[in-house]
Amino acid sequence: MKIGCPREIKPQEFRVGLTPSAAQEAIAHGHDVLVESGAGIGAGFDDDTYRAAGAAIADTAEDVFASADMIVKVKEPQPVERKMLREGQLLFTYLHLAPDPEQTNDLLESGCTAIAYETVTDDAGGLPLLAPMSEVAGRLAPQSGAWALQKANGGSGVLMGGVPGVRPANVAIIGGGVVGAAAARVAVGMGANVTVLDRSVPRLSYLDDVFMGRLTTQYSDKAAVEELLPRMDMIIGAVLIPGAAAPKLVSRDQLSLLKPGSVLVDVAIDQGGCFETSRATTHQDPIYDVDGIIHYCVANMPGAVARTSTIALGNATMPYMLALADKGWRQACADDPHLLNGLNVHAGKLTYYAVGKALGIDVTSPQLVLRAA
Template identity: 60%
Template sequence: MKIGVPKEIKNHEYRVGMTPAAVQELCNHGHQVFVETSAGSAIGFADDHYTAAGATIVSDGESVFEAAEMIVKVKEPQASERSLLKPGHTLFTYLHLAPDQAQTDDLVASGATCIAYETVTDQHSRLPLLAPMSEVAGRMSIQAGAHCLEKYLGGRGVLLGGVPGVSPAKVTIVGGGVVGQNALAMAIGLGAQVTVLDRNMDVLRHLDHLYGNRVSTLFSTSATLEEAVCESDLVIGGVLIPGASAPKLISREMIRRMPEGSVIVDVAIDQGGCAETSKATTHDAPTYVVDGVVHYCVANMPGAVARTSTMALNNVTLPFILALADKGAVQALKDDPHLLAGLNVMGGKVTYKEVAQATGHEYSDPHTLIGT
């Protein structure tokens, strides 16, 4: 198969779909890999590294799409990239379609087979291709939040861990999943006073077992969420409904009642955000203020630590890339129900229920489309 790796063009996105080591694995399986020039140079993967791994370097993204049968990316294709997709293409990347009507419409119109990293599952109903980026974003959320709390950036002027004789900051983490657990580890490590809310008692028991009285765990209701958020210096939004838009759990009224200069880091922003006041930002302009509360809503947070993120992502995507290349997309989807769970759009049809509901497209059963 011919596999293409274009350079990411989203704002300050330095990750790359495949490392030279991953390219070498594909070439060892007899496949051709076309990599856009400088696709990985910002994070230390030079064109020479890709050439040594067996790739062919091409001059621009359009040439990558033209040469390839499968496109491997990191972030959702931008409008200029979507115009290059054709019915014969397989696209394998993060998509986050539910809150993105324009992208969904374009992918449907392209006729391409579009598989989303974030909805691929495993035998335990987890999301293995989303997990490493959630780990990165969860850890980054605390350092970003701690930075935003500094006074010259509009924050309260609070040190997350406090000092002897001065109380630490109050941190509330909404959601005890992968993002929440990684944010919690960082916040506790910095000495913050941390509360985690979730509706899964097994998750709360697990966190209580790990951290004991260093963390407060609360079953999430409207009342407990409101009380915790309104008393916080820093709120981390880490809720997720696979493939669907994030629920707006944090209301405008809660934001209004937070202390002046407090901070919310909405890690759920890729799926639309979990606060009513959230809107996607970029690394160029990462924050804005609503009712005195600093909002950090960067939609590609892991792009800031692009080398770590790229390597972590390739560790989990490579087996699926190999399967798609070795077998072809249809056979690979037939053989692996977990990969099939990642299929969002195929042949002009939306094949993921939550995306169809969110965007107004008719839902088509993926099993029918691929003939299982």
Template identity: 65%
Template sequence: MLVGVPKEIKIHEYRVGLTPEAVREYVAAGHEVLVEAGAGAGIAAADADYAAAGAAIAASAAEVFSRAEMVVKVKEPQPTEWTQLREGQILFTYLHLAPDPAQTAGLIESGVTAVAYETVTDRFGGLPLLAPMSEVAGRLAIEAAGASLKRHAGGRGILIGGVPGVPPARIVVIGGGVVGTHAARMAAGLGADVVVLDRSLPRLRQLDELFEGRVRTRFSTLHAVEEEVVAADVVIGAVLIPGAAAPRLVSRAQLSRMKRGAVLVDVAIDQGGCFETSRPTTHADPTFEVDGVIHYCVANMPGSVPLTSSYALNNATLPFGLAMAGKGLDAIRSDPHLAAGLNVHRGEVTNASVATSLRMAYVPVEKALGP
């Protein structure tokens, strides 16, 4: 199969769909790889590095999209990209369709087979292609919070870990999954006063054992969220419903009761955000203020550390990409975990959560793909 890697064009997105090492694996498996010139610049991978790994270098993204049988990206296709997709082509990337009806309509119209990293599953019930970026985003969330808390950035002027005689920042993490766990680990490591809210008692027990009392856990109720948010210096939104739009857990009314200069970091912004006042921002202009509260809602947080992120992502996606390059649609038919990643196929929405969120017709994967 001819596998294409275009350069990412989302603003301040420096990751790349395939690293040179991953390209070498595809070539060794008998596939051709076409990489757009400059695609690896964000990770300091020159075109010569890709050529040495066995890739051909394309002069433009148009050449990649027109020739490739499978396109491997990082971020969701932008409007100028989804118009170049076609029926019979596989798109393998993050999609986050639930809050994005325009992209969904574009993919439907193209007829492409779109497999989303964020809904591919594993035998443990996890999301193996979302996990590495969730790990990165969870850790970056605390870095972003620390920067936003500084007075010149509009924050309260608090050092996350405090100093002897002065209390640390109070950080509330809503959601105890991968993002929340890594955010809590970073915050606790810096000496913050951390509480994690979640609705799963088994998960709260795991976190309690993991952090050995260094992080407080609390069952997430409406009252608990409101009480913790109002008292917080930082709130990390880390709630995920696979494939679906994120639930809005903090209202504008609750926001108005928060401390002036407090910080909200909405890691769920890719799925629409979990704060009522959230809207996507970019690394170029990452924050905005509502009612005196700083909002950090960058939709591609891991893009700021592309070297770490690209390699972590490729480590996870490589086996699935190789499977589809080798077997095409049969790889999806034969693997229920890969089938869970199929969101759109030949004009039909094949993910129930996406269809529900966008109020669109849903067609099961088995029916869409056929025998």
């Protein structure tokens, strides 16, 4: 199989879908690898490093898309890239289709087969290809929120850890999963007064044990959120429903309960965001103000630490990428039901229920598509 890796073109996206080590592994398995020139520069991998691994270097993305059987990326294909996809081509990347009808329609029209990192599962019920970036985004969230809290950036001017005689920032993290736990680890380390809300009592118990009383846990419901809002300096939205649009946890009307200059950090923005007033931003222009509340909603937060993120993502995706290349997507998905859960689009059919529900599109069972294929 010929595996292609184009340069990411989403604004300020410096990650790359294929590391040199992953390229070397694929070549050792008998596959050809084609990488667009400059694709790895942002993560610290120059063209010569890929050449040393045995990969060929393409001058343009058009060359990669035109000749590759499988396209490996990081972010969802942008409009110009979607036009280059073709029937029978395999796309392996993050998609986040539920809040993105335009991308969904373009992928359906292309006839390609698209497997989304974020809906591949594992035996423990986790999302192994989303987890490493969730870890990164979670750890970045308090750091980014602390920057937004600075007065020069529109925030209230509260220091996360306070100083002797002055209280630290109050931080609420809604969602105690991978993102929430990572965010809590950093926020607690910065000296903030942290509350984690979740609807899983066992998860709250786990976090209480792990943090040994250094944070507060609270069951999440509307009343609990409304009670916390007036006291919070920062709220981190960390709720995920696999493949589906994120639930709206704080409404626009509830912004009036917050203190002026409070900060909302929406880590769920890829899935539409968990605050009603959220809209995707970029690293170049990361924040905006709604009714005196600062919103940080960067849609590719891990891109800010591209080298760490690329290596972490490559470690997670490489076994799946090799399985798809070695066996073809049909056999690989037949052998691994967790990989089949990643199938979102095939030959003009939508195959992921949560996306269909969010967008009002008919869905074909991935098992049925696999049997037909």
